[in-house]
Amino acid sequence: MSLPEIPDIPAHCLALFDRLSAYVDGELKGDERRELEDHLQNCPKCRVCLTTLSQSVRICKRVGTRPVPENLSRKLMELASTASQNPGQA
Numbered sequence: 001m002s003l004p005e006i007p008d009i010p011a012h013c014l015a016l017f018d019r020l021s022a023y024v025d026g027e028l029k030g031d032e033r034r035e036l037e038d039h040l041q042n043c044p045k046c047r048v049c050l051t052t053l054s055q056s057v058r059i060c061k062r063v064g065t066r067p068v069p070e071n072l073s074r075k076l077m078e079l080a081s082t083a084s085q086n087p088g089q090a
């Protein structure tokens with residue numbers, strides 16, 4: 001997956017996007033889960049994505065439909081991009 005129009009999101013975060021959805025579904029196990037949780041602790045962008053994603057999944061489950069990864073990913077990208085404009089640390 002390559003998204004050249006969004007240059008300020010680290011590649012490892014983009015790589016985690018797929019895993020985030022598996023994570024909120026409880027499908028991520030073992031080392032992958034550990035690795036993701038580890039990264040989340042150090043990455044505000046991915047925490048924002050995870051929060052948004054888990055909320056979306058919860059809503060989707062409530063109405064009995066599957067999430068739409070394409071639109072959701074785009075929305076998450078926008079959120080992550082916004083978060084990156086507020087460093088929050090000196």
Ligand SMILES: [Zn+2]
Pocket residue numbers: 012013016039043045046
């Ligand atoms: Zn990240």
